[in-house]
Amino acid sequence: MDTGRYFPPRPVDDDEFFADASARLGALHTLIGAPERARRLVLDAETAAEAITIPAQQEWRLAELVRAVASSDTDRAEGMARAYADTHVDPDRDPDDAVRILAAAAEGIAEAGDLERARGLLADLETAANSVTRHNQRNWSFTRLSRAAAKSGDLDLAERGARVITNPRARGSAFAELAEAAAHTGPRAERWVAEALHLAGWSASLDALVAVAEEVVPVVADEYVRLTRVSR
Incomplete structure (x- = not known):
């Protein structure tokens, strides 16, 4: 399922029929007064995604669909993710596929406000x-785990996942996301910002630094400008 926005519909002979999407859908909206039609649309999208024969594309599309469904139906999103994980236990398939789907569901459900349900997916994730x-897939898997856990409010699991990541920049980015999610929690968030700065640099850590210690940013910026001038 392509989650791009192609509205308004155009006839086949229109020059813009094959135009790329103009935006990106971030949610699946229930049709007011037509819940059965909305349910059929979800089933059609799920069937279309499962019909994709290239595994990597299939998992990516299903993850997008699960996350979109979570915005309006967290119970169905959880069911879709668990069903996928349960039915795709195959030694020829990388478990990273299940990680992608479960992480998308946990993040989408957490963003919908159902943190308890989101945390219920984390053990399987x-x-x-x-x-x-x-190696690379493992780093990506624990990046997804850390992000989903942070959004779900399980900071201990998010930190544990981040520390498994072996790529320094990826680990630093994970700590930056964790620190941003845990802003105002005290020394622990400050330590995560420091680790993010050390491993991933300023560009990946600035949002976290603003969230955790906004008052420090102008001082750091001034010092950065001063040092840049001195080095010239």
Whole structure:
């Protein structure tokens, strides 16, 4: 399912029929007064995604769909993610596929405000991430785990996931996201910002720094400008 926005519909002979999407859908909206039609649309989109024969594209589309569904139906989004994880236990498929779907569901459900339901997915998500063995995919899996856990409010799991990541910049970015999610929680968030700055640099850490210690940013900026001038 392509989550781009193609409205308004155009006839086949229109020059703009094959135009790229003009925006991106961030949610799946229930049609007011027509819940059955909305349910059929979800089923059609799910069927279309499952019909994709290239596994990587299929998982990506399903993850997008699950996250969109979560904005209006957290119970269905959870069910879709668990059904996928349960039915795709295949030694020939990378467990990273299940990680992608479960993480998308947990993040979408957390963003919809149902943190308890989102946290209920994290144990299965952690198990799936731990089963990934290929190096790059493992880093991506624990990045997704850390992000989903942070959004769901499980900061201990988010930190544990971040520390498994071996790529320094990816780990630093994970700490930046964690610090931003945990802003105003005290020394722990400040330590995560420091780790993000050390590992990933300013560009990946600035939002977290603003969230955790906004008053420090002007001082740091002034000092950065001064040092830049001195080095010239």
